[in-house]
Amino acid sequence: MARVGPRLNQSNTLLMISSIYSSLTKTEKKVADYVKAYPEETVLATVTDLSEKAGVGETSVIRFCRKLGFRGFHEFKLSVAQDLVDRPPSVIDTSIDEQDDMMTVARKLTLQHEILLKNTLDLVNTDNLKMAVDKLLAANKVYVYGVGSSGITALDLHYQLMRLGLNVEAHRDSHIIAMSASLLKKGDLVFAISTSGSTRDLVDPVKEAKKNGADVICLTGHLRSPIATYADTVLLVSSREMPTEGGALATKFMQTYMLNILTTLLTMKKVDASESLEKTARSVVDKLY
Amino acid sequence: MARVGPRLNQSNTLLMISSIYSSLTKTEKKVADYVKAYPEETVLATVTDLSEKAGVGETSVIRFCRKLGFRGFHEFKLSVAQDLVDRPPSVIDTSIDEQDDMMTVARKLTLQHEILLKNTLDLVNTDNLKMAVDKLLAANKVYVYGVGSSGITALDLHYQLMRLGLNVEAHRDSHIIAMSASLLKKGDLVFAISTSGSTRDLVDPVKEAKKNGADVICLTGHLRSPIATYADTVLLVSSREMPTEGGALATKFMQTYMLNILTTLLTMKKVDASESLEKTARSVVDKLY
DNA sequence: TATAATTAAGGAGAAAATATTCTTTTTGTG
DNA sequence: CACAAAAAGAATATTTTCTCCTTAATTATA
Numbered sequence: 053m054a055r056v057g058p059r060l061n062q063s064n065t066l067l068m069i070s071s072i073y074s075s076l077t078k079t080e081k082k083v084a085d086y087v088k089a090y091p092e093e094t095v096l097a098t099v100t101d102l103s104e105k106a107g108v109g110e111t112s113v114i115r116f117c118r119k120l121g122f123r124g125f126h127e128f129k130l131s132v133a134q135d136l137v138d139r140p141p142s143v144i145d146t147s148i149d150e151q152d153d154m155m156t157v158a159r160k161l162t163l164q165h166e167i168l169l170k171n172t173l174d175l176v177n178t179d180n181l182k183m184a185v186d187k188l189l190a191a192n193k194v195y196v197y198g199v200g201s202s203g204i205t206a207l208d209l210h211y212q213l214m215r216l217g218l219n220v221e222a223h224r225d226s227h228i229i230a231m232s233a234s235l236l237k238k239g240d241l242v243f244a245i246s247t248s249g250s251t252r253d254l255v256d257p258v259k260e261a262k263k264n265g266a267d268v269i270c271l272t273g274h275l276r277s278p279i280a281t282y283a284d285t286v287l288l289v290s291s292r293e294m295p296t297e298g299g300a301l302a303t304k305f306m307q308t309y310m311l312n313i314l315t316t317l318l319t320m321k322k323v324d325a326s327e328s329l330e331k332t333a334r335s336v337v338d339k340l341y
Numbered sequence: 342m343a344r345v346g347p348r349l350n351q352s353n354t355l356l357m358i359s360s361i362y363s364s365l366t367k368t369e370k371k372v373a374d375y376v377k378a379y380p381e382e383t384v385l386a387t388v389t390d391l392s393e394k395a396g397v398g399e400t401s402v403i404r405f406c407r408k409l410g411f412r413g414f415h416e417f418k419l420s421v422a423q424d425l426v427d428r429p430p431s432v433i434d435t436s437i438d439e440q441d442d443m444m445t446v447a448r449k450l451t452l453q454h455e456i457l458l459k460n461t462l463d464l465v466n467t468d469n470l471k472m473a474v475d476k477l478l479a480a481n482k483v484y485v486y487g488v489g490s491s492g493i494t495a496l497d498l499h500y501q502l503m504r505l506g507l508n509v510e511a512h513r514d515s516h517i518i519a520m521s522a523s524l525l526k527k528g529d530l531v532f533a534i535s536t537s538g539s540t541r542d543l544v545d546p547v548k549e550a551k552k553n554g555a556d557v558i559c560l561t562g563h564l565r566s567p568i569a570t571y572a573d574t575v576l577l578v579s580s581r582e583m584p585t586e587g588g589a590l591a592t593k594f595m596q597t598y599m600l601n602i603l604t605t606l607l608t609m610k611k612v613d614a615s616e617s618l619e620k621t622a623r624s625v626v627d628k629l630y
Numbered sequence: 631t632a633t634a635a636t637t638a639a640g641g642a643g644a645a646a647a648t649a650t651t652c653t654t655t656t657t658g659t660g
Numbered sequence: 661c662a663c664a665a666a667a668a669g670a671a672t673a674t675t676t677t678c679t680c681c682t683t684a685a686t687t688a689t690a
């Protein structure tokens with residue numbers, strides 16, 4: 053599995069905990085809960101302290117740290133300590149009320165969206181992003197896969213990459229994805245999009261793709277999901293949902309944002325990008341009034 | 342002994358070392374020199390490591406930490422780790438440079454996105470938003486139309502509305518859109534998405550739809566475009582592009598944001614919305630690993 | 631439903647790291 | 661040069677982390 057774990061002094065550990073939360077065991081979740089609730093105390097605690105506070109065995113604490121990608125408890129604590137340096141202002145009230153008028157709702161939503169942007173920025177891992185850009189530019193052909201809501205995002209990415217002049221196709225039908233993956237060969241690149249990271253219709257083809265020698269990038273909200281395990285490069289978006297049920301809403305938004313970053317970097321790196329953009333733009337001009 | 346030393350997460354340890362440097366003994370200065378020269382290594386070192394690197398005894402390292410006011414080596418390391426966090430330079434300049442490294446690009450893009458959010462919020466017209474919500478809830482059936490990039494947005498909207506239990510279909514093939522529009526009748530609602538607002542493949546069907554008695558909402562970036570002229574309700578997103586050519590990128594992002602606002606309002610207003618959301622969510626659960 | 635297989639969790643003790651005590655060395659002073 | 665005082669380090673004690681292994685729980689399979 054690609055190393056997506058934290059480097060010291062880079063990504064936001066507390067957020068990372070959220071992103072792998074669902075893949076934690078019951079006991080590990082207890083540890084996660086304590087750490088998220090009392091990060092300051094955590095930094096000064098010993099393994100034994102923390103295990104007592106969280107009501108679990110010491111070993112489980114260590115396992116928890118390892119799962120986050122740290123070598124041990126010590127590195128974990130250092131990283132949490134770094135998180136505590138100018139912490140984001142504890143959110144004002146962005147929770148939406150039944151009685152809020154439309155303008156208030158719109159304002160609160162805007163604030164929630166802003167927070168989402170910041171959170172995802174914290175999760176951006178430069179190494180992985182760079183790897184993704186390089187792979188996209190180097191690939192013979194890019195295959196974008198996604199189903200459901202992520203399938204629509206796949207179309208978006210297809211559209212963007214095509215505009216840049218890359219050789220790309222996108223699929224969102226699970227059967228066709230399976231077939232497509234079975235035909236892949238070395239030099240091909242799969243870009244798999246799955247919020248949960250656990251969608252069978254995507255995980256199986258990704259395995260198949262790997263077996264056939266293709267490279268795999270995945271865009272997901274869960275670091276320790278099956279799909280992230282098989283992928284060579286993982287792009288992570290904040291999976292912390294918006295207060296108002298809006299898991300799906302937030303996800304789409306974050307995916308779009310992440311793809312924008314990716315596309316911008318590609319445009320900067322690709323030599324004839326602007327030429328392609330111009331050509332594709334011109335091609336639809338006479339469809340306008 | 343009264344504790345006078347630094348608390349974690351407060352002062353700058355490296356600077357403090359300099360400030361007490363003159364009061365250190367010869368051996369302690371060796372430690373100080375090493376720490377100042379290699380803070381990254383220091384953070385990951387053990388007492389023994391550091392004592393060897395600095396060429397002093399272990400005890401001297403401990404004494405050094407105490408002199409700085411820490412309770413021990415451990416606290417000292419935590420504090421140095423916090424010093425190493427590079428506070429993100431608050432970017433004022435959001436224009437992206439060729440030479441910017443990836444993290445800088447990501448930060449600048451985030452800022453640009455934030456500005457976009459604010460701009461669109463300014464454009465939100467409560468009356469139109471309310472009208473759109475009411476019409477969507479009242480319509481017999483909703484027809485979402487869009488081509489090109491906006492066609493993908495149409496799929497997104499379709500997905501969202503379906504989740505809420507509305508009677509909705511989406512089309513992004515210009516012929517099918519034309520045919521669909523020719524069959525509309527009173528009680529039907531067209532939701533036309535077109536960034537430019539001038540796309541023939543959309544403008545003509547919208548005219549046709551109006552003629553057939555259907556209601557029309559449009560989502561566009563241009564208030565004074567043909568499509569906005571024919572529509573009953575106009576939802577406007579900021580069409581001011583991002584500095585870096587990214588018209589298309591910004592547009593998609595803003596559309597997503599606007600649809601999120603719309604969907605949230607719909608969820609609040611529709612009586613059985615949460616029930617529908619639950620049902621649709623459950624329907625895909627067994628597709629997961 | 632029983633049984634096997636796998637995964638999760640914790641305890642005991644080994645290994646490693648930190649801290650203390652005490653001895654040795656160095657430095658300064660009359 | 662002797663002595664005191666401070667500085668530095670070695671040896672050792674203590675604390676903390678981590679590994680290994682056992683037991684419990686869960687899941688899969690017959």
